[in-house]
Structure formats: C-alpha cells, structure tokens
Amino acid sequence: DENQDEIFRHVGLKAVNDCLDGFNCSIFAYGMTGTGKTYTIFGTKDYPGLVSRCCKAFFDYAMQRLSNDTFFEIR
Template sequence: MAYSFIHRPLSDEARRVSTPLVVTCNDQRREVSVAQNIANKEIDRTVAFDKVLGPKSQQQDVFNHAVVPLVSEVLDGYNCTIFAYGQTGTGKTYIMEGGGGKALNADLPTDASVIPSAVKRIFDILEAQSAEYSMKVSFLELYNVELTDLLALQ
C-alpha cells in the first residue's frame, strides 16, 4: 500500500485573510511538517511519506504518481480504488473531479483531474489495442458514515 501526501496551495480567500501557513512540504525528503503555536507553545511535527506532492504540484503530477500505475492494473483485470482522504476543503474534489475546465476535440485540459484523465487513458489504450471490452465505474462518497453513489445523482 502506498501512502502519499498531497498539499494544495492556500485558497485566494485564505490568502486574503492572512491565514497562517502551518503545513510545509519537502518533496525531495518526502516529508510534511506541521508547525503551530497553540497557547504560546510551539508544536512541531514532521511525518515521512512514500511520496509528497507539495502546493506547486500540478494535476498531471498527481495523475502520473497515483493513477498511471493503477491503469495498468485495471487493464490486467484487477479492481482498483483511489481513496482521497482529508479534511473538508482540502482539495479532494478538485483533484478527483477537477475545476470544470472544458475539453477541446476530445483532448483534456492541462489541469484535467484524476477521473477524466484515468477514463481517457483507459479508453485510449483499449482503442489502440482494438480490444473488445466492458467497463463498470463507481464514484462513491463516504461522508459522516453515509455512502452516496455520486453517479446515481446525475
């Protein structure tokens, strides 16, 4: 099992209200540090991961690291899961669904997210092989111990 840490940059709103930056990433050392001052006491923690993608990382970096290896496994017949976990507002939906950029001529925008990029890659490979195939896709949300099929909401 791989453990990765993906850190998005502060939002425009967070920068506007001067939200302190408490998380820093060292991509080369694969470390994430958290530093907070609570009740005049400095609390520092550093955690090591197998891969760290800091706030300057792009959607393509996430895709290349976390999804490309899974596409091969899917095409070999394995069931695969991408599990996005984190606090509300940390960018999970953006990484999975994207920011709504429009595709031109079946090309994905440069900031395409995990789901459309994975689906496109799978179909591109299958079509290049002239393979006959059947595919089932699930897109589930687990929130407050409640499971929702997000594709059924369409």
C-alpha cells in the same frame, strides 16, 4: 504542491495499469474540508482531475488495440 498531471502520473496511471492487468483498483481521497480532494478527483474543464484522466487513459488503451477480433466492455 503537485499539479493534476503529476498526481495522475504518480497515482492514477498506476491504478489504470493495475486495472488493465486484471486487478480491482480504487482511489480514495481523505482529508480535512477544503484541502482539495474534490478538485484532485474531478478537477476542472481546464485542469481535469483523476477521474477524467483515468477514463481517457482507458479509452486510449482500448483505441490503440482495436481490431476486428478485439472486444472491450466497460461496466
């Protein structure tokens, strides 16, 4: 079993980087009831899932590149 960090590194980070390169991206969880889809996507306070980790990666990227002539818009 992969933990939340490993899943983000293998799946989420690629989606974030592709989005930052201008591609439209989505992550889809599919499987039987009770197999951990919601946990993987949303996680918990102690073990954040893909949504929290991807959002953090976007904001980290934006904060690293902020300057007076930089504009970021999130829709």
